[in-house]
Amino acid sequence: MLEKRVLAAAEGLTVEDVLCTSRRSSWTAPEPTTSHSIVFVRRGCFRRRVDGVESFLDPVSIYFERPGQEQQIAHPTEGGDECTQIALNRTVIESVWGSDFLPPTGPIFTSAAADLAHRQLVSSLRSGDVLELAERVVRLLAVVRDGGTRIRQRGRATTAAARRRVVDDAREAIAGQPTIGLFELARVVAVSPHHLSRIFRAETGETISRYRNRARVRLVLERLADRERSLARLAGELGFADQAHLARVVRREVGSTPSALRSSLGI
Template sequence: MPVERRTLLRTDDVLLADVRCGGAPRGWTPMRQAAVFGLVMVRRGLVRGRVQGVEQLLDPASVYVERLGCEQQFSHPCGDDVYTEIILSEPQVAALLGGDPTVPQGLVFTTPELTLAHRLLLARARTGAQPGGDAFELAERTTAVAARILGQLAPTRVASGHPRSARARRLLVDDARASLGTDVTQGLDSLARAVGCSPHHLSRVFRTETGTTLTRYRNRLRVAHALERLTEGERDLALLANDLGFSDQPHLTHALRLGTGHTPGRLRALLGPVLP
């Protein structure tokens, strides 16, 4: 069966892919063991699965939770189908489920809100190759969608990582800000590891405490650093973009224009070099 897989995001802990299966056979695929933990969200078509001998139907209003090591096979009664796949590393799964990587069994049924979050994630991911694309933001969005799905299977475990006190939440946010202050180029996964929290819990606590997302806060820091460098007379925009973790020079220009309303060249002229 021809499978077209487009990877939209790949980090050490998260993979997001757009998958299209063409020429699907009507019968069952060979039995195999699941090699990864994955969330499969059918967008078009129908898929029947046999998981550990139990049959289940996957459609656009459900999410299949693929558990590592499970015996599974599939059939495609309507022919071709299209789906989104989120693959998480074992440490990431454990972080989202209160420290235990064991994934509960079950089929997750979506809500209109979850379906919209899934489609908005895809829409944002497809702009990743264009100016303004940001892997940090995409990882934050992907992890949030995964957490919402797992939260329907194990709500208590997903919620267990939240700091209990206001002081603990403030300290977590301060630790994240301090870590970004020393390295604004780090990704979401490494930032979460640095502060000892799952990416999902860090994102939620940060937004609750600050009123903004980690992605927006990180971009504010990067714009502030860029303005300082431009004030000092920096002219190598490719080097500046690389130093601040932008994907390329157009990405830097996009962020500055979005944040300040001006291009780097105009900002350099407005600010002028600092005199000795």
């Protein structure tokens, strides 16, 4: 079941909360997209198919919609997902990205700074200040422009598709079990640890451990936004050695301590 709720709107843009409570499912029927949008995954994971090309989405990635596409969604795991969808008109897009901007056809990885700016935007919507909304959206788009990394697609089509499938399956496993280790992850995706490490870096541009930390920090931000008070409990659930380890990783990724992040998220 899909629920959409408008969080805020200003001239040229609308911010919506998109909550999907579907159980594990196969592909939905094709649905047309009607706007230029950028979609941030806040929680959960899913697969998206556009024009026959599949991609995997989780809180480390974002994707773009443009009018006239037909998309399908599948949920490989239980628990549903929650996203922030920012619909933009061409004036807003061109003010940040230029008149010749063409949205990427596939998802991109976002920096921790972009994800934090997105969550701060969602938190700030409580104020109802339309000017602040517009300013924050423009800043967020600039951060995405400067810090996004296109998810790579290289090699012969069949080989590249096979590699992408293995890497997407690994990302799905990390999303569902953020404490997973290399050897268990390799068993899940049915390749050797060495092969997995090599193709993961080739496809994503980073190591598995680095990617897992990025994914875990997104979970930390989501839990802090949900007013989680116990960092020790959070560290244990997400597989950090202790609270200090969690704080170090968060600071390295975002540049702020968990306590400072609480303040920036309005908590």
